Amino acid sequence: MAITTEPVAARRPRTRANPQVRRNRRRQSLEGWSFVGPATLIIMALSVFPAAWALLLSLQKWNGFAVPKFIGVQNYTRLVTDSEFLDAVGHTGVYVILFVPASVLAGLFLAVALNRQIPLIGFYRTAIFVPFVASAAATGILSTYLFSPQYGLVNNVLRVLGLPAQGWLEDTNQAMLVIAIMSLWGQAAFTTVIYLAALQDIPNELIESARIDGATRWQSFWHVVWPQLSPVTVFVTIWQVIGAIQLFDLVYTTTRGGPLDATKTIVYFLWERAFKYLQFGYGSAAAYVLFVVTLMITIALVVYARRKNLEAF
């Protein structure tokens, strides 16, 4: 995701003397802002301004009605000792560990499998990509149906195979796993598409010459293809981590944080605090912690990639 900046031609020595040049420059500025102004204004109003306001809110105690009370960093100090929040961080971590490696590996594997011209390949690709459009609401309802202990397909299959029925979403140890599996179903397409594009960018000669040198298919994959894919791997890992840390929708539509809070994630916690208990300040503090954690993980992954000379950014 390299950000290509054009050479800025406007950086000439200032020629204040020439009014013609100045008028031209003002016209150019006006023209430029007439293009970028409306969208920039919206981004400022709906991202930059609320982000700044959330920081202020996080330093206040406020329920939306009474007079906000400035309490400094108390919301933050309360968060680090709030066992409910710490549990939410733990549950989110479990989900990240379950989901991210699986989605990256699944993407890689599916991309390799789908990157060939064989009959039915169109059908295979479509079947694997289509779940990407399923919403979290639909996926959630589907999950409760498929993994329903009594009526669900999954337990029905287990029954036919003579295996014991499981509690799935109603079991504190399995609920997060079910959510990760259904996330994977919906999102494998994303990592697959990215890897597929990267695979198609690798020059064929590279692989062919490795094969001519006597490498097996397996060797040429690990020694030629995989290193070429590493920037993409860094990219999709970061992307999936950011998404996974923000898990909310699927939890809301399956377990509502249950059973016994086993699937209560950071975002679920902050949503509950802000919009169920109207603790706007405390919720904003949780949101800022989320933001900072996301930022730190991203920076750590980028630094790691730079160290290993994987140029993803």
Place this chain on the structure above:
Amino acid sequence: MATAELGTRRRRRRLSGWHFVLMPLALLFMTPFVQMLLAALSPAEELVKFPPPFIPSRLSLDGIVGLFNDTQILRWLINSTIVSLIAIAAHLVLCSLAGYGFARLQFRGRTFGFFAIVATIMIPTQLLMIPTYIMFSRIGLIDSLAAAFVPWLASAFGIFLMRQFFLSIPVELEEAAALDGANKWQTFLRVILPLARPALATLAIFTLLGAWNDLIWPLVAINNENLFTVQLGIANFQNTRRTQWSLLMAGNVVATAPLIVFFLFAQKHFIATMTMTGLKG
């Protein structure tokens, strides 16, 4: 001729090892949708039987009829359509304008403005939710359709996407248009925009997916059932219609089918543009 045919068949058979991997995977990925469709078309009582049948004994429209008679699904579909169409239209106009401006025009504050916008991509939407909710309720936007589409009018990602695309168009085209006496707006509308169709399609797909499928924001901003989006409506079924599986699944089908159809038609586009916009640069 017979030997030639044999030859191709043999070559095909040699390749087909992957079918043993891909066919089960493809079927596995389709299973939830197939189940959804079967359940939507099952008689209600069969879905709460134990053990549940794998295939319904007969097809029934109970779920779909119940969905349209007993719930406001039609209204929610219309709401979602309005929200998505406005979001897409606004996104296409505003992001392509801004993307072009940041890619090609010289003006004061350009670099700073662009990096400020790109930086906002890092901000999680959950962080913005609380202040945005307060802001919207102050100006009376809560519990209106506008509350659902205003956050989708433009996005930093869309601007970034369009800018990257415009940078890939050769400058010579614009220079030629300028020599012919076209101003920046004319150049943009007549020369550049027609070339941007694939990027605009990508942007439209992203916006559609985002606006149509959004759940957390409508959940926060809309309480009036008449103004629910279809996602909010079906998510709410879980409170009110817990084990009415055929109705629930019919709702799922109705909420998902438009996007599936759209995806089937635009799939190649979707993948091609994703490659082109270069997540690798």
